[in-house]
Amino acid sequence: MTIRLRLTLLYSAILGFxxxxxxxxxYFFLQFYIFNDLKKSLREQTDLIQKNVAYQIERSPNGWNLFFRLDDFDAVGSGIFMQITNFTSGYTTKSSNLWNVDLPFSTEDLQKKREGFYSSVSIHNSPFLIYSDPLILNGKLVGVLQAAYNVGVVNNFLSSLRWILVMLSVFVVLLAMFMGWFFSRRALKPIYALINATKNIKNSEDFSTKINYKGPPDEIGLLSETMNSMLQRIDSIYGELEQTSVTQRKFVADASHELRTPLTTISGNAEFLVKLMKSLHQKLYDLPEKQEIEISLEALNDITDESLRMGKLVNDLLSLARADGGFQINKEVYELQPIVETVIRKSEFMPKSVEWAVGNMESLFGVYILADRDYLQQLLFIFIENAFKFTYRGFVNMEFERIGNRIGLFIKDTGIGMDNDELNHIFDRFYRADSSRGKTPGTGLGLSIAKWILDEHEGVVEVTSSKGKGSIFKIWLPIYIETRI
Structure with a gap:
């Protein structure tokens, strides 16, 4: 829910309340005022007539000859209906406007209350407000004096007032919502301008751009000024990080490039010396210098091994430097089966201590992918070599599966396996599981390089592993072309 909508609903709710x-x-004030005024009028009119009735009661102490008259009462002008009922004679006197209508009363209520009271009744489907005043003679109830108003008009007025208030309130709330929605848009227009400006900066990734705010120095002005300061700081930090990153990538690339030449020279010379020392070892088999030659030969072998390991490390660093530098692999359309067959054939010569088996390759027939042949082979070699290194008994298998427009290359082993904590870090650079450190040679960069190559080929890898039971690496690559014979 937007701020604009929340503000509109909030103000409308407050206004509605x-x-x-x-x-x-x-409504209740008018109802109370009108009915209170009617009751007051009924009581005042009753009090006036009560004086005449009291005079007659004094003249007829026994109450048998009481005769009440309402000839002088202005029924039409006052709008009040009057009625006097004599209980001793049973005679009823009415005002001229009452005609043949009788005002109802309850003798039980008159006996109980013994003083004037109000009641609301319906006479011929018309609502009446009646004031009943009991007539007492010598402590005995001898009659009742009643004054009444037809309150139908008042009730209709109050009913109409209710509807008018409801409809007017609804109209005013709807109008307020519309006006609030309209004016809140104008009020929030500077904020929308800030939002659009920040979106443009985000899309352009140019943090040197400033937000141009031309409004008053209010809260929005303060916000824009703060955002400009923040953008300036981000641009400064971003520039520093970019410069540091460029320098770091250049250093790694230059160092890798410079180290390759001397390492190649050392490796070549060491191999040459190894061959030469082996030749001398055969010629001088029976001479006393044989022991020294064997020691020299071991040292040269160590130099050769270390130079090869350093060369591999430098090549890995160079690959990672290219990845960090935004290097993109040039890809072409290749048939997948010949590439995999080449990898399988070369894998036979890798150092391993377990059985190496390959499953049915029927799924690869007619599958073409968009890839770089050399990098794709390097990707598979990394996963296969990893499986060989960490599998001391059992087997390493390679299987294949095609699902939809993806081809899967599965490498399964019965090696040392990993737990869930280790699985979360296997593609981190220089990471090696605790169980393999110091036991298995390696730099911890192979899987990082494999992940970069896989990302460049728009592929994914799924890893499942169990400690002490082995691992399964499922490599999924998108199929570019699929042909059937």
Whole structure:
């Protein structure tokens, strides 16, 4: 929910609540005022007539000859209906506007209350407000004096007032919502301008761009000024990081390039010396210098091994430097089966202590992918060599599966396996599981390079492993072309 909508709903809810309270207060005030005025009029009119009735009661102490008259009462002008009922004679006197209608009363209520009271009744489907005043003679109830109003008009007025208040409140709330929605857009226009400006900066990734705010120095102005300061700081930090990254990548690339030549020279000379020393070892087999030659030969072998390991490390660093530098692999369309067959054939010569088996390759028939042949072979060699290094008994298998527009290359082993904590870091640079450190040679860069190559080929890898039971690496590559014979 946007701020604009929240503000509109909030202000509309407040206005609606105020109108509700005001409408209820106004309605009940008018209802109380009107009915209180009617009751007051009924009582005042009753009190006037009560004087005449009291005079007659004084003249007829026994109450048998009481005769009440309403000839002087202005029924039409006052709008009040009057009725006097004599219980001793059973005679009823009415005002001229009452015609043949009788105002109802309850003798039980008159006996119980013994003073004037109000009641609301319906006479011929018309609502009446009646004030009944009992007539007492010598402590005995001898009659009742009643004054009434037809409150149908008042009730209709109050009913109409209710609907008017409800409809007016709804209209005012809807109007307020519309006006609030309209004016909140204008009020929030500078914020929308800030949002658009920040979106443009994000899309352009040019943090040197500033937000141009031309409004008053209010909260929005302060926000834009703060955002400009933040963008300036981000641009400064981003520039520093970019410069550091460029320098680091250049250093790694230059160092790798410079180290390759001397390492190649050392490796070549060491191999030459190894061959020469082996030749001398055969010629001088029976001479006393044989022991010294054997020691020299071992040292040269160590030099050769270390130079090869350093050369591999330098090549790995160079690959990672290319990846960090944004190097993109040039890909072409290749048939996958010949590439995999080459990898399988060369894998036979890798050092291993377990059985190496390859499953049915029927799934690879007619599958073409968009790839770089050399990098794809390096990717597979890394996973296969990893499986050989960490599998001391059992087997390493390579299987294949095609699902939809993807081809899967599965490398399974019965090696040392990994737990879940180790699986989360196997593609981190220089990471090696604790169980393999110091036991198995390596730099911890192979899987990082494999992940970069796989990302460049728009592939994914799924890893499942169990400690002490082995691992399964499922490499999925998108199929570019699929042909069937």
């Amino acid at each position: 105020v109108l509700l309270v005001f409408g209820i207060a106004l």
